[in-house]
Amino acid sequence: MRVLVTGGAGFLGSHLCDRLLADGHDVVAVDNLFTGAKANIVHLLDRHDFEFVRHDVVLPILLEVDWIFNLACPASPIHYQYNPVKTVKTSVMGALNMLGLAKRIKARILQASTSEIYGDPDVHPQQEAYWGNVNPIGLRSCYDEGKRVAETLMMDYHRQNGVDIRIARIFNTYGPRMAVGDGRVVSNFAVSAIKGTPVTVYGDGEQTRSFCYVSDLIDGLVRLMAYDGDDAAEPVNIGNPHETSIAELVDCLADVTHSKLIVEKKPLPADDPKQRCPDISRATERLGWSPTVDLRTGLTKTVGYFRETLSV
Numbered sequence: 001m002r003v004l005v006t007g008g009a010g011f012l013g014s015h016l017c018d019r020l021l022a023d024g025h026d027v028v029a030v031d032n033l034f035t036g037a038k039a040n041i042v043h044l045l046d047r048h049d050f051e052f053v054r055h056d057v058v059l060p061i062l063l064e065v066d067w068i069f070n071l072a073c074p075a076s077p078i079h080y081q082y083n084p085v086k087t088v089k090t091s092v093m094g095a096l097n098m099l100g101l102a103k104r105i106k107a108r109i110l111q112a113s114t115s116e117i118y119g120d121p122d123v124h125p126q127q128e129a130y131w132g133n134v135n136p137i138g139l140r141s142c143y144d145e146g147k148r149v150a151e152t153l154m155m156d157y158h159r160q161n162g163v164d165i166r167i168a169r170i171f172n173t174y175g176p177r178m179a180v181g182d183g184r185v186v187s188n189f190a191v192s193a194i195k196g197t198p199v200t201v202y203g204d205g206e207q208t209r210s211f212c213y214v215s216d217l218i219d220g221l222v223r224l225m226a227y228d229g230d231d232a233a234e235p236v237n238i239g240n241p242h243e244t245s246i247a248e249l250v251d252c253l254a255d256v257t258h259s260k261l262i263v264e265k266k267p268l269p270a271d272d273p274k275q276r277c278p279d280i281s282r283a284t285e286r287l288g289w290s291p292t293v294d295l296r297t298g299l300t301k302t303v304g305y306f307r308e309t310l311s312v
Contacts, residue, residue, distance in 0.1 A: 002026045002064065004107075006057050006098065007071035009036030011177045012112070012170075012214065016069060017041060019218050021049060028063060032056040035074045040177050057094035058086075063101065067225060068109040070098045073147070075114070077140065077269075078183030084142035091146030092153070099157045102164070110166040110225045111154045115239065115276055116144045117169065125243075125277040128169065128235045139270055151235065158233050166224050166232060171239025171278050175214030175298060176305035186211065189249060190299070190306045193257040203268040205247035210277045212240040213298035216291035223287040231286070237278035240291045249295075256299045 003020050007013040008029025013036065020027050026049045029041060033054060044050045055061055057072045073090045074080040080087040095111060102109040118126045119134030134144045157163040174186040181187075192199040220238035244252075254261045283289045 001066040002028070003067045003069065004028045004030065004063055004065040005069045005071060006030045006094065007036060007073065007112075009033060009038060009041050009052070010071065011040070011075075011175075011179065012173065012217065013069075013071045014040035014177055015175070015214050015218050016071065016221060017044060017050065019222060021047065023222070025049075027051070028053060028065065030055045030057065030061065031072070035079050035179065035182070037179070057097055058089050060097045060100065064105060065107050068098055068102055068107050069112070069221065069225065070095060070109060071112040073112070073143075075143075077143075078181070080143040081139055087142040088146045091143075091150045095150035095153045099153060099163060103157060103161050108164040108166070108225065109154075110168060110221065111150055112221075113151050113167050113169045113235065114143070114147045115169055115171040115237070115278065116140065117148050117151065118276075119144060120273040121275065124275050125241065125279040126237065127279040128237055128282055155233070166227070167235040168221055168224050169235050169237045169278075170217065171212055171237065171276065172209045173212050173214055173217045173239075175302055177214075178302070180306065180309060185209065185246065185249065186299070186302065187306070189253050189261070190257075190303050191310070193253050193259055193261055194303065194307055194310060196259065198262040198264045199250060200264050200266055201246055201250065202266050202272065205250070205265075206245050207268070207272070207274045208243045208245050208277060210240040210242060211244055211249070211295055211298070212238070212291050213293035213301075216240070216293050220283060220287065220289045223289050224283075227287055229286060234282070236282050236286070237280050238283055238289075239278040239280065241278055241280050242295070243275075243277045244295060252295055252299060253303070256296060256303055
């Protein structure tokens with residue numbers, strides 16, 4: 001098939017392009033390179049079955065494709081809070097433009113949503129039926145609410161216009177091609193461990209996240225896009241159900257890098273969730289999917305990538 005990946009030069013998007021090409025599809029990657037980088041896809045630029053288009057999804061684009069993966073949006077706090085209005089526009093206008101395209105050409109579309117739509121959850125682990133606990137006017141709301149509106153648009157286009165949709169709620173993902181200064185906890189800690197600089201732990205370090213290695217996450221997205229059940233339009237959590245505290249992450253990275261990490265503690269930022277862990281029953285039952293890469297293995301590969309990147 002011919003597949004469009006918006007955000008195709010980003011961390012997740014570039015890995016998705018690799019996987020789709022390996023599966024035999026033709027791929028068109030669209031990215032405005034705000035947080036994406038040509039370096040992530042430079043190895044693909046000479047391929048006959050790959051095209052790169054520099055374009056912002058806030059503006060319409062006309063293409064002929066069979067599948068659309070809508071991944072375009074800054075995904076780390078340091079990036080999505082840099083220009084919060086643009087973040088909302090990317091989620092909302094981007095979804096509108098991609099849904100309009102999908103409706104016009106009768107393509108199947110997958111929206112990359114996020115665990116952030118659950119906010120600081122008071123239900124644990126988070127199931128897809130949970131509506132969330134989100135501060136609509138907080139510093140993180142440009143991302144949270146933008147993604148929630150994108151899900152609303154997906155469902156309304158599906159109900160009103162019969163657009164063939166998929167919604168993936170993505171939990172914390174890590175791996176090679178994360179940006180060095182993107183502000184995410186794994187990249188921050190890994191770079192600090194390699195450089196020998198202090199790592200910043202917010203709060204007491206007991207807040208938890210679920211860390212999913214990028215290859216597992218991409219496999220989940222591809223399986224969801226290919227799923228044809230009657231319930232295919234319902235959101236599906238894609239993430240690692242194994243909960244890890246920030247303190248445990250520090251210990252694991254110290255072990256992987258054979259170094260003693262210096263920890264500096266700071267107060268928790270506003271609206272920072274204390275627990276984040278997916279219930280992946282829906283993904284397991286419908287898609288036959290569950291993550292296979294353990295945290296130590298994934299961190300070893302990620303640290304290797306950062307060592308190489310920082311040396312260059």
